[in-house]
Amino acid sequence: MMKQIILSLFLIFWVGMQSSEAQKKEFSERITKEVGLENVPTNTLIIRNFFGSISVEGYSGNQVLVNVKRTIWADSATDLELGKKELQLKVIQESDRVVLRPDAPYIQFDDEKLSFNWCNNEEVPYDHQLDFTIKVPNSVKIMVSGVNDGDVVVKNTKGTYLKAANVNGGITLTNVTGKTKVNCINGPVTISYADNPTEASEYYSLNGDINISYQKSLSANISFKSMNGDMFTDFDINKQFVKTNKESSKGNKPKYRYESKPVVQIGNGNIDFDFETLNGDVYIKKI
Numbered sequence: 001m002m003k004q005i006i007l008s009l010f011l012i013f014w015v016g017m018q019s020s021e022a023q024k025k026e027f028s029e030r031i032t033k034e035v036g037l038e039n040v041p042t043n044t045l046i047i048r049n050f051f052g053s054i055s056v057e058g059y060s061g062n063q064v065l066v067n068v069k070r071t072i073w074a075d076s077a078t079d080l081e082l083g084k085k086e087l088q089l090k091v092i093q094e095s096d097r098v099v100l101r102p103d104a105p106y107i108q109f110d111d112e113k114l115s116f117n118w119c120n121n122e123e124v125p126y127d128h129q130l131d132f133t134i135k136v137p138n139s140v141k142i143m144v145s146g147v148n149d150g151d152v153v154v155k156n157t158k159g160t161y162l163k164a165a166n167v168n169g170g171i172t173l174t175n176v177t178g179k180t181k182v183n184c185i186n187g188p189v190t191i192s193y194a195d196n197p198t199e200a201s202e203y204y205s206l207n208g209d210i211n212i213s214y215q216k217s218l219s220a221n222i223s224f225k226s227m228n229g230d231m232f233t234d235f236d237i238n239k240q241f242v243k244t245n246k247e248s249s250k251g252n253k254p255k256y257r258y259e260s261k262p263v264v265q266i267g268n269g270n271i272d273f274d275f276e277t278l279n280g281d282v283y284i285k286k287i
Contacts, residue, residue, distance in 0.1 A: 025080045026073050031089050033066040037098050039137030041160050044097040046114060046143045051102075052129040053150025053169070058138030058157035064098050065135035066091070074126035083126035102130050114143075141178075151187070158194065170208070184208060188280075192287060196220075200272045209280045216286045219267030222275065229277040231264075233284040239265040 037043055039062050047054050052069075059065075072083035090103035101109065106124060108117040129149055136142070138157050145165035146152050152166045155174040163181045164171050170187035173180070179199035182189055185206045192213040203210055209229075223243050224231045243263045261274075275282045 023075060024073060025075070025077060026071065027080055027084055028069065028071045031066070031068040031070055033091060035064040035066060035091060035093050035098050036062065037064050037093075037137055037140060038062050039139050041139050041141070042096060043137070043139075044141040044143060044161075045134070045136045046097060046099045047132055047134065047145070048099070048101040048109070048114060048116065049130060049132060049146045049150070050107075050116060051127075051149045052131045052146070053152070054132045054134075054144050054146050055153045056132075056134045056136055056142060056144060056157070057155050058159075059135050060138060061135070062137055064100075064137070066100065067133040068100075069129075069131040069133075071129045071131075072126055073128070076125075079125040083124075083128055087126075087128045087130075089130065100132065100134070102128075104128075116147075182210075197273075198271065200274070202274045202276075203282075204276045205280050206277070207279045208277075210275060210277065210282045211285070212283065213285045213287045217267075218286075219270045220273045221263050221265050221269040221271070222273045222284065223261040223263045224275045224282060225261050226277045226280070226282070228279045229281045231275065231282040231284070233264070233266075234286055235266045235284060237264045237266065239269070241265070 037045065039060065045064060068089050070089065072080055072087060074080040074083055086104045088103045090101050092099035106122045110117055131150065139159055141159045141161040142154055142157055143163045144152055144154065146169055147167045151169045151172065152164050153172045154162065154164060154176060158177045160178045162173065162176055162178045164173060165183040166187060167185045171182055171184045171189045173191040175192060175194045177193060177195045179197050180201040182203045186208065188208040189203065189205050189210040193215060196215050196218050203212065218235060241263050242260050244260045
């Protein structure tokens with residue numbers, strides 16, 4: 001009798017779950033656009049996303065080829081229609097840059113800092129996601145960032161500057177060039193260079209490993225800081241030393257903070273690469 005009661009309760013729960021899922025409504029569409037951007041190193045592509053993935057690939061043209069999957073979920077047809085109306089793709093075209101981001105009445109965005117100010121308390125009656133698949137002129141600068149529900153991927157670009165950030169997802173940069181700044185909170189970082197950066201670059205991961213591959217001609221001073229991680233490399237180490245930074249406060253009192261980081265020199269150590277993790281290892285390899 002007891003088994004029969006338990007089975008009945010399970011069936012009721014399962015049917016309820018199925019009914020709830022069946023009631024969830026979904027809308028999905030592809031948004032495609034072509035936005036002019038000359039293929040020169042002084043131009044920039046900027047993508048800011050909150051929910052969804054970002055994939056960028058360089059090519060030899062003079063157009064940003066935009067392909068975005070827009071998805072809305074809601075419990076009712078009314079809320080679904082509201083989501084379809086409110087959540088849009090924002091495209092800003094300027095003389096030297098193109099900016100892509102989600103837009104809605106409740107999304108606050110700082111156009112100067114190029115960042116979200118998601119500080120209102122309005123409860124939105126639907127879920128949404130934008131998944132970016134972009135082809136970009138391969139010589140332009142790239143600045144991309146995500147927050148939730150997707151990875152950030154950039155490949156086959158040869159610009160002078162590449163900045164990538166993600167909060168809950170990984171970052172993968174493949175066959176890229178240029179000064180690099182990477183910031184990842186919860187996810188792995190994987191990078192391979194077609195040509196080594198010729199300017200100082202920074203790589204940060206809070207919870208995840210950094211796997212990075214440079215051309216064998218690498219010549220750099222590599223500093224490393226971590227609470228629970230180690231650094232490994234198959235490059236020959238010419239020298240090891242400690243780098244000390246002194247930072248002064250901006251207040252009236254002269255306060256200083258000294259920070260020391262171990263540094264390994266590869267080759268002649270022409271430029272500085274800074275690596276930092278909290279819970280993750282760093283692997284620096286030859287291509």
